[in-house]
Amino acid sequence: LSQPFRSTNSSKGESTRQAILEHAAPLFNQRGFEGCSITDIMAATGLQKGGIYRHFSSKEELAEAAFRHSLKLTLRRRRGDLTQARTPLDKLRLLVEHFVHTPTAVAGGCPLLNTAVDTDDGNPALRTLVRRAFRAWRRRISSLAQQAIDAHELRPDTDVLWLANTVISTLEGAVMLSRLERSKTPLLHAQQTLNLLLDTLASKRR
Amino acid sequence: LSQPFRSTNSSKGESTRQAILEHAAPLFNQRGFEGCSITDIMAATGLQKGGIYRHFSSKEELAEAAFRHSLKLTLRRRRGDLTQARTPLDKLRLLVEHFVHTPTAVAGGCPLLNTAVDTDDGNPALRTLVRRAFRAWRRRISSLAQQAIDAHELRPDTDVLWLANTVISTLEGAVMLSRLERSKTPLLHAQQTLNLLLDTLASKRR
Amino acid sequence: LSQPFRSTNSSKGESTRQAILEHAAPLFNQRGFEGCSITDIMAATGLQKGGIYRHFSSKEELAEAAFRHSLKLTLRRRRGDLTQARTPLDKLRLLVEHFVHTPTAVAGGCPLLNTAVDTDDGNPALRTLVRRAFRAWRRRISSLAQQAIDAHELRPDTDVLWLANTVISTLEGAVMLSRLERSKTPLLHAQQTLNLLLDTLASKRR
Amino acid sequence: LSQPFRSTNSSKGESTRQAILEHAAPLFNQRGFEGCSITDIMAATGLQKGGIYRHFSSKEELAEAAFRHSLKLTLRRRRGDLTQARTPLDKLRLLVEHFVHTPTAVAGGCPLLNTAVDTDDGNPALRTLVRRAFRAWRRRISSLAQQAIDAHELRPDTDVLWLANTVISTLEGAVMLSRLERSKTPLLHAQQTLNLLLDTLASKRR
DNA sequence: ACTCACGGGACAGCCCGTTCTT
């Protein structure tokens, strides 16, 4: 039952690896894979090249690990505490509200959006990771939507996948616009839209 | 009567410049600024460096011109023929339908989305161009929305800027998802969403 | 008897050609073939590329013509007026004195020395020209020496080729040193040496 | 007892640097600074640009180091073993003989002559090096001449600087001619001349 | 566990020589 193997982190090496990821994640998120050099990460971490390559065998591997790190932080932050909402529909609204009002966990905006666009051309490994992350998110939303349907909060004929895609598209598109304009307005508009949409789906129920 | 003025393009150099842009635009759109080298463009155009740098003084300038080129093509294609729709509201629906069903004018997806994300970190000149393009698009949509309001097709209290931002966010977010999943579904879902939204705004009118 | 064909120079084109040579000759002489670009010559002449390539089909041809030009000027200046000296031996002394005290006809030092060193590696056409020029010079000196022998001014067993080579080597070596040190001293020393040598060859005559 | 000090060369980098110099020196000596590209040196050394620029920060610096290398080899070879000569005057004769009969240490002829002519126009750093090298050589010769005077082998009124300049001029001029004609004759003639000159200065002593 | 030297490789921007059109 006890695990004699190295726990999550204990050795010096493991903490160094974490430190590298913490510094590399925002860099990759801001500048993309090509726009970010090992030298940049050396400067950010204070390590030398050899010190970095000891922990990651290539830039690709480092980028992937950094993305996983960004993802973990982002999901943790976005998850929020939905238990404060009583009903599934309220949970959906809270989820949207939380997304809109929570600052990004990693500098440079939403890592999912950034990486999806950045890897559009190549890097299939990273691309798969992003796809998986979006699918998990979609599952979570559609699951809540299904619960809302089951709770008679939403019309029974609501397509939960459509709803999930809509929530994600609207929010991520708004993130892009918000970052471009350096203004929260698009995000707030997205929240309005999604709330209105949920109202509609609910009101039409009867 | 003779016209010594040089028309838009006639000289050999101008046609070369255009050829460069036509080949460079999809490369930049697919790989981003950092991910695309002058050597790539040399290979794509069949020109040597001297032939390229004669027309563009730097990679930045080339990227900017290529983006303008992408933008021009994209806008031309997206503009579509809204005269086929009778009312402003129908024009809005047609605009959305056109966006969803028209393939991108330049390989690599929507240049506005790609460039907005790619220049999130640096390159303010390009960033300004993207911002301007989105604003023009938003104006176009909000103007149609205003016309729909004036025609009593939409609720008079509809916030046209909100509506425009919503349309753009939802469509662009869906573009990202569609490219990531290599599936049109997210785009079709976005169309559904926007049509439902317009229905709602219309039905609530009375 | 009259010659209706273009004489040495008359047309506008011919004068342009001469102007190019006059400006190009010192440039090539100072910087060498590789160290001097067509752009430099454009700047010096005020002409554009097309204007230069109209008269010379390549940089090599231009360099060769420029060297011929330098050579012509140099020989004209070095020839001096040896008729002022009464005897062949005095002519030799006067030739040396003239070489030492006459400034170079073309900026950048002795074109024979410069071109000999510059073409040491390649450019056989130019190299042949230099060789020929040195041989003509050597013939001239050895011819004077032979006349001095015939006039019983120099020992009859004097090797006139040796003497000619010695004069040339000493003078050209001194030119190199003088330019390096920016001082006339090495040239004056060479004159002393050659005079002493001629004295010796004369005194030993009996 | 341990020696923490780094000896002349031991590390891998130092040997690479030496290898670069060994290959670059003859190239620069043959083709001159402008006539020799880094690409040429890459081909000669088998290294890539990164490997070369790691050791030299610019082409200028490389050329300077290559010239120092050429100079070192040349001086070492020319120095010869003058102890075989008994008297100062004999040492002078031996010095001349050694110069005439010893092949150049670096392909392309005498680096001092070549560089003096090549840098006549620009590159003051290199120019200073050449000047210094000639001055050292002149000091060496004039010092031997002074010893010969002190030993009553040469006339006491001999101008040792004149003599040194004469030796250098005659030899270097002959090197130029010899390379131009691809014949040792001019060098042999120079030796004859200098021996005759020394004879004269000696014989006139009494 | 980390530093630092090392070197292969690619890249951007510049310039050069030459041709072609005007």
Place this chain on the structure above:
DNA sequence: AAGAACGGGCTGTCCCGTGAGT
């Protein structure tokens, strides 16, 4: 004669990954 156009080469920089040393 001007000057635009273009193929090609070059310099200096950067980057990535390795390996010796510590």
